[in-house]
Amino acid sequence: MVQTDRILMGPGPSNPYPEVFEALTRPVLGHLDPEFLALLDETNERLRAAFRTSNPLTFPVSGTGSAGMEAAFVNFVEPGDPVVVGVNGVFGERMCDVAARAGAKVIRVEAPWGRPVDPQALIDAHPSPKIIAVVHAETSTGVRNDLACLHTGKEGTLLLVDCVTSLGGIPVETDAWCVDIAYSGTQKCLGVPPGLAPLTVSPRALEQIKARPGSWYLDLNMIARYVMGEGGRAYHHTAPISMIYALHAGLGVLLDEGLESCWERHRACGEALQAGLEDLGFELFAEKGHRLPQLTSVYVPTERLPAGMDEAAARRALLERYGIEVGGGLGPVAGKVWRIGCMGHTARPRNVMLLLAALEELFSS
Numbered sequence: 001m002v003q004t005d006r007i008l009m010g011p012g013p014s015n016p017y018p019e020v021f022e023a024l025t026r027p028v029l030g031h032l033d034p035e036f037l038a039l040l041d042e043t044n045e046r047l048r049a050a051f052r053t054s055n056p057l058t059f060p061v062s063g064t065g066s067a068g069m070e071a072a073f074v075n076f077v078e079p080g081d082p083v084v085v086g087v088n089g090v091f092g093e094r095m096c097d098v099a100a101r102a103g104a105k106v107i108r109v110e111a112p113w114g115r116p117v118d119p120q121a122l123i124d125a126h127p128s129p130k131i132i133a134v135v136h137a138e139t140s141t142g143v144r145n146d147l148a149c150l151h152t153g154k155e156g157t158l159l160l161v162d163c164v165t166s167l168g169g170i171p172v173e174t175d176a177w178c179v180d181i182a183y184s185g186t187q188k189c190l191g192v193p194p195g196l197a198p199l200t201v202s203p204r205a206l207e208q209i210k211a212r213p214g215s216w217y218l219d220l221n222m223i224a225r226y227v228m229g230e231g232g233r234a235y236h237h238t239a240p241i242s243m244i245y246a247l248h249a250g251l252g253v254l255l256d257e258g259l260e261s262c263w264e265r266h267r268a269c270g271e272a273l274q275a276g277l278e279d280l281g282f283e284l285f286a287e288k289g290h291r292l293p294q295l296t297s298v299y300v301p302t303e304r305l306p307a308g309m310d311e312a313a314a315r316r317a318l319l320e321r322y323g324i325e326v327g328g329g330l331g332p333v334a335g336k337v338w339r340i341g342c343m344g345h346t347a348r349p350r351n352v353m354l355l356l357a358a359l360e361e362l363f364s365s
């Protein structure tokens with residue numbers, strides 16, 4: 001993962017997120033143990049708070065963020081369904097791929113990398129799509145796509161959003177924005193190891209899948225019998241107990257800090273980092289007004305690279321000399337853009353200062 005802190009969590013002098021690390025070492029209960037089920041219920045309640053929703057079906061899918069994406073599409077798409085997808089980076093492309101594999105007739109609404117997708121173009125792309133899908137925080141470019149204005153009011157059209165890199169880092173207002181299906185990942189702004197994909201589904205969307213499972217493992221109707229427990233909790237697949245302990249603890253830390261405070265911490269760090277980079281003469285990649293604070297994309301000043309170093313060697317030097325991991329560019333901007341994550345517990349002023357000082361030193365060597 002792209003991070004300003006190389007050590008994401010664990011024992012040791014800085015010991016970020018001790019609560020999460022401690023949760024991972026807790027004795028493992030059975031997945032139908034009443035004590036574990038109570039903890040799962042509390043985890044889902046915490047997820048509702050993070051997603052700002054009252055959706056009863058809110059739970060962590062077993063699997064990383066991509067499993068959340070897959071669950072979001074395979075349960076709702078029938079072969080031939082028109083599905084509009086906003087594409088301005090890697091993860092919008094991945095949505096197209098997943099939707100097409102589920103049989104959707106994909107209608108792409110593209111924007112250049114580094115720029116947001118036009119919400120009106122998404123709405124106008126088809127008169128009655130089954131789904132409008134968009135990535136809220138495009139991790140491959142550092143761009144925020146607007147969701148607040150995407151509610152079409154079209155009966156039968158579901159709004160599906162990828163919140164993998166946005167949840168916990170910037171406002172996500174699932175209910176207020178009329179989002180029907182949203183999924184996230186644990187390893188970004190929630191600061192929990194990778195392995196779960198928090199998912200929330202509106203009652204309106206759930207109605208649409210009652211009789212039509214598109215997958216066995218990710219069948220939301222079957223999983224709901226375990227997660228929501230109406231008429232007893234039925235085994236579907238073995239819940240990843242330790243990961244759910246960790247998510248429960250990570251969400252506890254986040255909600256103790258306060259969701260708004262957490263957004264504010266990410267905003268302040270992201271803005272300080274972006275201003276500091278510009279002061280050092282770097283040029284930011286993502287369009288102004290749509291820059292994510294938790295993921296900063298910046299052009300590599302190739303002409304200023306230290307003698308004998310290409311951009312990959314410069315990133316390696318940051319990792320080896322200062323313990324800072326910076327991500328390379330993807331797709332059309334590979335080798336041209338760096339992606340700097342400042343998210344979860346790593347969104348701290350000290351990490352911003354360390355990175356800026358390291359860049360100053362490296363680029364003057």
Ligand code: PLP
Binds near residue numbers: 065164
């Ligand atoms: N969507 C976005 C916006 C992401 O950034 C990522 C991963 O970085 C994914 C989906 C896929 O998540 P994962 O790699 O956890 O499967």
